[in-house]
Amino acid sequence: MTADVDSQSTVERDDSLPERKNLDTETAEDVLEATEPAASPQRGAEDMSETEAELREAARADTGGAGASASHSDSASYSDSDSDTDSAADPDKAAAVSAARAAGAEPGIRQTPRPEREAASPLQVEIHEPIFDIQDLSLWYGEKQALQDISMRIPEKRITAFIGPSGCGKSTLIRCLNRLNDLIPSVRIEGDVAFEGGSIFDDSIDVNLLRKRIGMVFQKSNPFPKSIWENVAYGCKLQGINDTADLDVIVEKSLRGAALWSEVKDRLHDSALGLSGGQQQRLCIARTIAIEPEVILFDEPCSALDPIATAKIEELMQDLKDEYTQVIVTHNMQQASRVSDYTAFLYLGELIEFADTDQIFLKPAKQQTEDYITGRFG
Ligand SMILES: Nc1ncnc2c1ncn2[C@@H]1O[C@H](COP(=O)(O)OP(=O)(O)OP(=O)(O)O)[C@@H](O)[C@H]1O
Numbered sequence: 001m002t003a004d005v006d007s008q009s010t011v012e013r014d015d016s017l018p019e020r021k022n023l024d025t026e027t028a029e030d031v032l033e034a035t036e037p038a039a040s041p042q043r044g045a046e047d048m049s050e051t052e053a054e055l056r057e058a059a060r061a062d063t064g065g066a067g068a069s070a071s072h073s074d075s076a077s078y079s080d081s082d083s084d085t086d087s088a089a090d091p092d093k094a095a096a097v098s099a100a101r102a103a104g105a106e107p108g109i110r111q112t113p114r115p116e117r118e119a120a121s122p123l124q125v126e127i128h129e130p131i132f133d134i135q136d137l138s139l140w141y142g143e144k145q146a147l148q149d150i151s152m153r154i155p156e157k158r159i160t161a162f163i164g165p166s167g168c169g170k171s172t173l174i175r176c177l178n179r180l181n182d183l184i185p186s187v188r189i190e191g192d193v194a195f196e197g198g199s200i201f202d203d204s205i206d207v208n209l210l211r212k213r214i215g216m217v218f219q220k221s222n223p224f225p226k227s228i229w230e231n232v233a234y235g236c237k238l239q240g241i242n243d244t245a246d247l248d249v250i251v252e253k254s255l256r257g258a259a260l261w262s263e264v265k266d267r268l269h270d271s272a273l274g275l276s277g278g279q280q281q282r283l284c285i286a287r288t289i290a291i292e293p294e295v296i297l298f299d300e301p302c303s304a305l306d307p308i309a310t311a312k313i314e315e316l317m318q319d320l321k322d323e324y325t326q327v328i329v330t331h332n333m334q335q336a337s338r339v340s341d342y343t344a345f346l347y348l349g350e351l352i353e354f355a356d357t358d359q360i361f362l363k364p365a366k367q368q369t370e371d372y373i374t375g376r377f378g
């Protein structure tokens with residue numbers, strides 16, 4: 001299927017945008033308090049397979065085994081974003097402000113909404129034949145609602161970014177796309193997510209196969225304590241590919257695809273834990289692409305990386321663009337503006353605006369979006 005994308009955007013990519021540098025304002029806290037599969041989430045948790053156990057292990061490694069940050073929601077208020085910084089003291093935020101100024105916004109103080117502009121611009125970009133069609137999706141952790149009636153369509157073979165303040169539901173939403181939330185006790189989901197036309201919640205869906213088709217790279221790189229070769233071959237072995245020569249080919253292809261081959265080709269049988277953080281993150285991408293997914297989900301993949309390693313991952317995402325649909329959660333607005341084609345802004349579990357990335361950053365339709373991207377939250 002080919003996504004037929006009609007951006008409806010009137011804003012062309014602008015090479016004269018202020019130079020965008022790394023701005024990692026992310027907080028380290030994360031999510032998956034996965035212990036046992038949910039006893040009875042609406043979308044039932046199935047018995048945990050070996051692959052699923054690995055996924056959980058990966059997710060737990062990603063969170064450092066930390067518990068869920070339920071207090072996020074309490075602190076995630078419009079005026080209390082912990083990803084907020086003072087734009088005057090921050091060159092990147094200042095760049096965002098000057099970009100907004102170039103788009104006609106007045107930085108400095110929060111402005112009253114401008115209804116005429118809200119009415120003029122569509123809330124959502126129109127995506128025809130999407131790879132994901134999210135329909136009225138709501139999610140609760142126990143009594144607490146984390147996603148509210150989200151509907152959006154994600155285009156195939158494009159990069160879509162989710163941005164928004166801490167606790168607004170970005171990770172929750174991205175984890176819905178490959179049903180990773182099934183592993184969290186007490187999760188209840190309403191609404192639907194169609195993937196290539198069929199509901200991912202359909203009883204006939206093999207969740208392990210779904211997660212093979214929709215791979216995930218987590219915030220913290222989480223290589224297994226095995227060799228580099230074993231890490232990349234791991235998923236294929238689980239799928240029953242055991243021929244070493246075949247696996248050699250897959251390992252090399254995947255490491256090349258993740259732009260890591262030249263750095264590790266002479267140490268394939270050394271421990272993956274001896275790699276640098278940026279190399280480990282690319283190894284995790286190699287491990288993900290080894291099993292030939294159609295989609296790669298990235299939840300803050302660069303938040304622990306320095307600007308050089310971040311640049312490599314971003315370059316890699318561009319290289320992978322022709323072959324994969326990519327969705328990235330990031331706190332780094334410069335990263336979202338650099339790498340993505342489309343950006344969704346979430347706030348308090350709601351989708352506020354979803355548009356062409358340039359439109360979001362230069363001419364957002366919603367006042368809340370503008371306040372967020374210009375650092376005027378609070
Ligand atoms: N396993 C969980 N159990 C209970 N509540 C959770 C769980 N995971 C997330 N939440 C809550 O759901 C809401 C959305 O969390 P989520 O992790 O999706 O936000 P986020 O936008 O990814 O935040 P951050 O930018 O800090 O990673 C928050 O209020 C959070 O506390």
Ligand SMILES: [Mg+2]
Nearest residue numbers: 030170171172
């Ligand atoms: Mg998150």
